[in-house]
Amino acid sequence: MATTKTRKTSLVSPRTESIVREALEAAGCRSTAQRAAVYGYLEKVESHPTAEEVYRAVRREMPRISLATVYKALEALVESRLATKLTNGDGAARYDCRGEDHYHLRDVATGEIRDLGVEFDPNLLAKIDPALVDKLAGSGFQVTGYRLEVLGRFER
Numbered sequence: 820m821a822t823t824k825t826r827k828t829s830l831v832s833p834r835t836e837s838i839v840r841e842a843l844e845a846a847g848c849r850s851t852a853q854r855a856a857v858y859g860y861l862e863k864v865e866s867h868p869t870a871e872e873v874y875r876a877v878r879r880e881m882p883r884i885s886l887a888t889v890y891k892a893l894e895a896l897v898e899s900r901l902a903t904k905l906t907n908g909d910g911a912a913r914y915d916c917r918g919e920d921h922y923h924l925r926d927v928a929t930g931e932i933r934d935l936g937v938e939f940d941p942n943l944l945a946k947i948d949p950a951l952v953d954k955l956a957g958s959g960f961q962v963t964g965y966r967l968e969v970l971g972r973f974e975r
């Protein structure tokens with residue numbers, strides 16, 4: 820009978836681990852168990868956590884991980900396009916590992932972000948102004964996409 824290796828973390832499935840390893844290596848980043856664990860956590864939660872929140876959660880599984888390691892892991896995940904960094908002025912950046920285009924709700928008081936459960940409309944800019952993309956191209960700005968955040972307050 821084959822012996823199974825003890826997993827270092829319960830945060831990550833073998834499938835997730837190989838997705839993360841391949842993407843990190845393709846981007847020239849080092850693939851580590853910590854980076855896989857950080858991705859595993861991002862994938863599991865809907866809350867678009869800050870680096871501090873990721874750190875507090877992953878530390879439960881990997882008590883020796885440092886906040887600096889979590890920051891570096893998040894940077895590597897962004898660099899390898901496994902995650903997106905959502906910045907907001909001087910508030911803490913939040914991280915999202917959902918790859919496809921989607922909209923967000925943002926709590927203006929806490930900075931908390933959740934996904935808005937409606938389908939992404941690739942033609943929304945044309946609905947605002949059918950000539951907008953061409954006008955911008957004419958003025959030297961090539962549109963590559965757009966983001967939409969609905970602002971408000973989550974009720975506690």
Ligand SMILES: [Zn+2]
Pocket residue numbers: 867915917921922923933934
């Ligand atoms: Zn999102």
